[in-house]
Amino acid sequence: MTTNKMTFKKRRSRLSSSQYESVLGFSLFLPALLVVTVIIVKPLVESLWLSLHKRNLLSMNPDPTFVGLDNYVWMFQSDWFWGILATTLLITVVVVNLQLWFAIGLAVLLDFDFPGQGIVRTLLITPWAIPVVVTAFMWRWMYDPSFGPLNYWLRSAGLIDQPIAWLGLKATALPAVMGVLLWKGLPFMLLAMIAGLQQVPNEMREAARVDGANPWQEFWHIVLPSMRQIILLMVILRSIFLFNHFDLIYLLTGGGPADATRVLSIQAVNLGFDSFRFGRAAAITSFMFLVLVVVSVVYFRIARMNEAKA
Amino acid sequence: MKKVAWLLIAVGTLVSFSSTLAQTELVFWAGAEDPGMLSIFEQYEGEHPDVKLTLEIVPYNNYSQKIIAAAQTGTLPDVLLLQPKVPATFAGLGVLAPVTDLVEELGGETEFYARDLGFNTLNGDIWGVPFYVYPHVLFYRQDMFDAAGLTSVPETWEEFSTAAAALTEGDRYGYLAFFNDPVAHTLHQWMATNDADTFDADLNIVFNSPNTVETLDFLKSMWDAGVMPPGATTYNMGDARVAFANNQGAMIISSTSFLNVLKDQSPDLFATLGVAPVPHNKGDATYYAFRSIGLPKDGPNQAAAEDFIRWLYNPDNLISYFVQADLGYMPMTKSLVNGDAYWSADAIAPYEPLIRPALEAAANGFMPGLNAVNNPFAGLFETQDVYRGTLMDVIVNGTSPSEAAATAAKKMQEIMDQ
Numbered sequence: 001m002t003t004n005k006m007t008f009k010k011r012r013s014r015l016s017s018s019q020y021e022s023v024l025g026f027s028l029f030l031p032a033l034l035v036v037t038v039i040i041v042k043p044l045v046e047s048l049w050l051s052l053h054k055r056n057l058l059s060m061n062p063d064p065t066f067v068g069l070d071n072y073v074w075m076f077q078s079d080w081f082w083g084i085l086a087t088t089l090l091i092t093v094v095v096v097n098l099q100l101w102f103a104i105g106l107a108v109l110l111d112f113d114f115p116g117q118g119i120v121r122t123l124l125i126t127p128w129a130i131p132v133v134v135t136a137f138m139w140r141w142m143y144d145p146s147f148g149p150l151n152y153w154l155r156s157a158g159l160i161d162q163p164i165a166w167l168g169l170k171a172t173a174l175p176a177v178m179g180v181l182l183w184k185g186l187p188f189m190l191l192a193m194i195a196g197l198q199q200v201p202n203e204m205r206e207a208a209r210v211d212g213a214n215p216w217q218e219f220w221h222i223v224l225p226s227m228r229q230i231i232l233l234m235v236i237l238r239s240i241f242l243f244n245h246f247d248l249i250y251l252l253t254g255g256g257p258a259d260a261t262r263v264l265s266i267q268a269v270n271l272g273f274d275s276f277r278f279g280r281a282a283a284i285t286s287f288m289f290l291v292l293v294v295v296s297v298v299y300f301r302i303a304r305m306n307e308a309k310a
Numbered sequence: 311m312k313k314v315a316w317l318l319i320a321v322g323t324l325v326s327f328s329s330t331l332a333q334t335e336l337v338f339w340a341g342a343e344d345p346g347m348l349s350i351f352e353q354y355e356g357e358h359p360d361v362k363l364t365l366e367i368v369p370y371n372n373y374s375q376k377i378i379a380a381a382q383t384g385t386l387p388d389v390l391l392l393q394p395k396v397p398a399t400f401a402g403l404g405v406l407a408p409v410t411d412l413v414e415e416l417g418g419e420t421e422f423y424a425r426d427l428g429f430n431t432l433n434g435d436i437w438g439v440p441f442y443v444y445p446h447v448l449f450y451r452q453d454m455f456d457a458a459g460l461t462s463v464p465e466t467w468e469e470f471s472t473a474a475a476a477l478t479e480g481d482r483y484g485y486l487a488f489f490n491d492p493v494a495h496t497l498h499q500w501m502a503t504n505d506a507d508t509f510d511a512d513l514n515i516v517f518n519s520p521n522t523v524e525t526l527d528f529l530k531s532m533w534d535a536g537v538m539p540p541g542a543t544t545y546n547m548g549d550a551r552v553a554f555a556n557n558q559g560a561m562i563i564s565s566t567s568f569l570n571v572l573k574d575q576s577p578d579l580f581a582t583l584g585v586a587p588v589p590h591n592k593g594d595a596t597y598y599a600f601r602s603i604g605l606p607k608d609g610p611n612q613a614a615a616e617d618f619i620r621w622l623y624n625p626d627n628l629i630s631y632f633v634q635a636d637l638g639y640m641p642m643t644k645s646l647v648n649g650d651a652y653w654s655a656d657a658i659a660p661y662e663p664l665i666r667p668a669l670e671a672a673a674n675g676f677m678p679g680l681n682a683v684n685n686p687f688a689g690l691f692e693t694q695d696v697y698r699g700t701l702m703d704v705i706v707n708g709t710s711p712s713e714a715a716a717t718a719a720k721k722m723q724e725i726m727d728q
Binding site: 056057058140144145146147162163164165167168169170253254256257258259260270273274275276277 | 375378379382403481489490539540541542543544553556558690693694695699702703705706707725728
């Protein structure tokens with residue numbers, strides 16, 4: 001007993017106060033780490049593992065077969081891959097850009113005081129609050145050629161003679177889907193730009209005005225550069241979100257018509273849950289993950305370079 | 311006194327617990343809630359207090375996936391309501407138990423139609439007990455026909471496209487087609503009437519036959535002629551039905567289950583509604599859908615499940631089901647179809663003029679991919695979107711029907727090879 005007490009006292013005295021705090025901090029952090037490991041890391045590792053195996057549920061064979069990179073080779077050689085990748089990238093690049101510039105423009109406008117500013121802000125944020133399923137059903141109805149208000153308004157204004165099946169034609173389905181994605185994601189970008197705008201030092205703006213800069217010059221040379229960090233962060237975050245996007249596109253068109261709006265995430269779901277080829281589906285999702293890891297690494301490098309310059 | 315009260319409570323709890331333990335629970339999977347089924351369950355439980363029937367709804371668009379997943383994890387239900395291609399597909403995968411003996415017991419070919427048994431047969435065994443049928447027929451608006459000066463219902467493809475053109479005016483369309491439907495009903499409805507199919511008797515793929523190409527071409531020509539609504543490429547069957555009920559079109563080809571929708575939501579339409587067989591070209595089959603009752607392989611409650619099915623197929627109990635089920639679901643047993651009891655039932659009699667032609671048309675039933683020879687592949691072509699993809703390729707992409715059919719045939723072969 002005495003020996004144990006002495007040992008305990010000895011152990012305790014080996015830990016300094018900061019070490020003790022580290023151990024305590026880690027112990028408190030451990031449960032969250034376990035949850036993250038189970039929910040994120042384990043499925044990720046399993047998905048990567050599955051992508052290296054043949055796993056066809058239709059064969060009713062419970063044991064996957066190791067095939068190395070065959071699933072990836074199959075994917076890159078498929079006649080659908082490059083087209084779907086192009087659609088995914090197009091949606092990502094176009095929608096992120098539109099969201100960014102719309103958000104910056106709206107943030108600048110909302111920076112001015114005007115009556116009803118609060119109400120306008122609230123209305124602009126509303127799309128974000130609407131659940132995805134409701135959004136999809138709402139816009140499917142809006143776009144409907146027989147019952148939808150969009151066609152009604154356009155015909156009433158004399159802009160079209162016949163109703164357009166916005167989600168049913170190859171030429172219009174992708175822009176229509178992008179429009180919904182822009183509408184849904186704009187509030188998040190807007191809030192970030194509003195916050196970013198408020199970080200711009202007023203002194204610099206005043207100094208620019210004193211030096212004779214017009215509003216555009218002030219915006220382009222002072223405001224925008226000051227918002228660089230937040231813009232970069234939001235572009236990366238929104239790009240990741242849109243590159244991965246599944247639910248809204250799936251609910252609106254299912255990837256149709258005739259694959260016009262098919263993106264990588266939908267292809268993965270169809271391959272896994274309709275064709276039961278889980279190894280191949282995992283190859284698609286693993287490829288997407290690797291692309292996004294590269295994008296994130298690039299972002300962090302640029303951010304560090306910018307910090308160093310500053 | 312207190313002790314006696316506690317003793318009574320304890321004994322009562324034990325008795326009810328043990329009676330619950332003694333009760334067999336049968337889990338029944340179906341794709342949609344069916345008032346007839348719920349009523350039948352209640353009736354069965356009343357007569358068999360040792361059995362509890364539980365209906366679990368698994369939406370039909372996920373049904374196959376759920377069955378496969380459940381088979382892998384050993385969580386299949388005790389009884390399954392099977393979609394048309396499922397018996398063959400899942401028999402081939404070893405998921406179902408054969409019900410050949412049970413069907414024989416229920417009357418075999420004396421009671422069931424050879425055509426329906428054939429669609430449930432694979433490798434000499436029967437895998438589903440035919441339950442109800444709902445064929446696809448032409449629904450038309452007599453008032454719109456009268457207004458357009460049409461004195462007869464189209465019986466051929468040519469007559470149909472002519473009528474559709476005559477009935478198209480402004481925002482009202484002659485033919486309410488729907489292409490965005492995983493089962494590709496629209497394609498099969500017309501393939502049935504053109505002697506086009508997926509396989510021949512030797513299980514060779516013949517989807518890219520001239521008859522299929524002609525069918526695709528026919529649909530494309532009507533699309534180009536503007537007799538279909540622009541939203542047809544986004545419509546599923548439900549959307550097209552809504553349009554029909556809202557006077558947006560004069561003709562729609564749909565299953566007889568549409569009658570139930572109209573009965574609930576647009577009963578006034580019955581005054582001007584007509585039903586006719588789908589116009590034919592080189593063939594005169596009727597595309598139909600049906601449900602069979604299946605049992606999982608090595609199910610723990612197979613004996614109890616078979617008892618339930620025996621009870622259900624007692625003609626009185628079957629009639630009890632059909633008069634309470636959705637209108638348009640029709641019996642597949644000869645005793646009910648040929649007898650008076652079903653047709654004279656209060657819930658059925660007023661609709662006999664609409665239902666009987668449909669049931670007669672179903673005598674020459676067509677089931678895509680299964681007509682020549684039953685096989686486990688046809689269902690997979692559906693879940694992997696080959697049929698719908700082909701239709702969309704022609705209508706939306708403008709791909710030539712022959713090229714689209716050839717591409718589809720290639721995809722089908724790949725699926726079979728996997």
